[in-house]
Amino acid sequence: MSITREQIRELAEFHSAKSCAVSFYFQPSTPRNKAHKEDTILIKDLAREAMHSMESQGLESKGTESKGKKDSARADIDRIVRLSGELRSNGTHAKAVFACAAQNIWHEYDLPASLPVTQLVVDRYFHLKPIAHLLGAFPRLGVVLVDRHRARIFDLRLGELTEREGLFQTLSRKGRSDGYAGYDGGRAQRRVDDEARQHFKAVAGILKESLEKGVFEKWILGCQDIHRSQLEPQLHAYVSQALLGRFQADLGRITDDQIRTHAEQIVEQWQSDRRRDLATQAVSRARSNARGVTGLRRVLRSLELGEVQTLLIGENFQAHAVECSGCGHLDAHLVSFCPACGRATQEVVDVGEAILPWVIRRDIEMFYVKDDPEFDKVGNIAALLRFRSDNVQPITTTVADQLGRAGAAYPGRLRKFASR
Template identity: 60%
Template sequence: AILAKDLVRNALREAEKGGKNGCARADLNRILDLAGNLHGNQARAKAVFACSAENFWREFDLPPQLPGTQLFVNRRFNLKPLGPLLGAQPRLSVTLVDRQRARFFDLRLDELKERGGLFHTLPRRGRSDGFRGYDGGHAERRTADEAMHHFKAVAERLKEELEKGLWEKLIVGCHDSNWSEFESHLHPYVRQRLLGHFSTDVANVSTEQIREQASRILREALDERRQTLVKEVLDQAKSNNRGITGVRRVLRSLELGEVQTLFLGENFSARAVECTNCGHLDSHMVPYCVVCGRATRELEDVCDAIVPAAIRRDVELFYVKNDPEFDRVGNIAALLRFRADQNRSGEISAAS
């Protein structure tokens, strides 16, 4: 909170120097008041987007994964620090299951919401195991059969939810002794979306424990996916296939809708221009748009335009750090859904 207040006060002084003591000052003062109340929000991060000229104010509680406290005063909202949160995290289902219960949760941006459950009463054991244990053995088989039907019902519900698009990835919590049996009933399509599982007692686990375990598995899965895809995009770029590197090529492919996954160096920044009319982005600092001929404006950091465009188009986005090979190709790359310059025979022309 102290750092946030210092940043706001510095921004207020800069706004006074630049004569921006109208709308900007009103927004900054409101943020300053908010910063004074952040002491109770230590387990979360806070993002604020404000423009009093447009009567716009939005606050968001976020996971505590941001690089640090930052403040930006500009003509557009800065989404770059939020890129890893908004561009790579899938809609996640967390399902807890034992032999008679199931609980279903949604986890998005570290917020866990329970959306329903299933409960199946197992048959009670009698007072006696009967002649030579026959009744007892029969009861055990019946209990096992009822548990199997329960697991099948949970697996079927997950399949239906996936088909309806309620979630993209799955994490399961259950007793270790139940995992192999439950997993065997999952539909192959559901199993392909499974990120992992953790051991838990469905009846006694707390919401915070569920969030911690699921967030850990998601973090590990995203780290592994990022490493795999960075290697893939570099290999694809070398073979002039579905991978490209460099600002100019990435901007072109992003505008054409070719980009599936975007990779940016953690500290990547580059100048560019943006058309004031059609929004075309160009890494060449030209005064007029090559598409429509209208005037352009300079962007100190092209990421100010790239990141919002990627989020709007549902492009997967990863930030890459400590990768010498990625540094050598310019700290920006993209894995493509398709190549517009690929002809019908399957040959690919070099990107211009």
């Protein structure tokens, strides 16, 4: 089963101080036939390390609660090790498991095999960075294949290609020739041309409708050049704007794997262009004090204020922070007590991971930025803002409105900023 946006959101909701959240990501190594055994050994090693680091933390916190946590995590880790034997039959997919035995949670998902590493993490929340990468503002994407008589439309979601059968049948009926018996050569040719024109017009109509209904937001075209020149003039302006790219395809021969590979290359290129563009925008807007911020402290504050529209995090961003055990406030200063509610804070080893649940819950668009020295210089984390509360006057009423919004989800954070 592959994972949906809704399921990722549910995982992001999980947060528990009382039990352990075990996250496991498996990336099949290549060549697979030889590496299977190595994968199993690797998973056993990861399991041992995870148990070991839990034991060493356990030295500080003894007691029944701590024991319950450890038993729960151990049960999950054992089950993951048992699962490692089956992972090979999973074929070309990667796998994610999210588990918390104490709360009867066990979710397994197939993922596209593009994870950076196999990993196993035990924490207070599920680690979602590898799937946040996949989400990375992945638009609802249609892949459309056409030739003179046919059209096939696919959905591409998180590496899964699914054909929309219904649309194909409608089109193929419309495009079907009734036969040319009785026509002379010239009339037959005109009729064929006319049918092709009607066919491409129908395809253009279905694309327009699909975009209007939100069946997909962006699309990719696969066809031969000759058909492209017949289809594209018929496209509505905003259908053309939503086109991410094209590839050469012979509709009769191409396999699903080839379609997916072509489409994924186009999406990757589009995403990387967009990432670079957004990172540049965030940095320059932050400089001019407009709707952009850079640096961990300022980004955390904007997240808590509900200002963030797009979050950009360096691929290798690593920073410590503390998290309030009471209100959930995250602070880049490693303070022992929460500045918002005064309760004790807990260390967060990877703040880039700790903010993901918020980001996912609130549908904030997010990108990981790679190899961008300018971005690196400003702290490797930045955001584009919907609004900037400190620019708005009068500040009392406006901020209260915004806090009302932010406060619904984060009551503790509300207090912090209301008291300023």
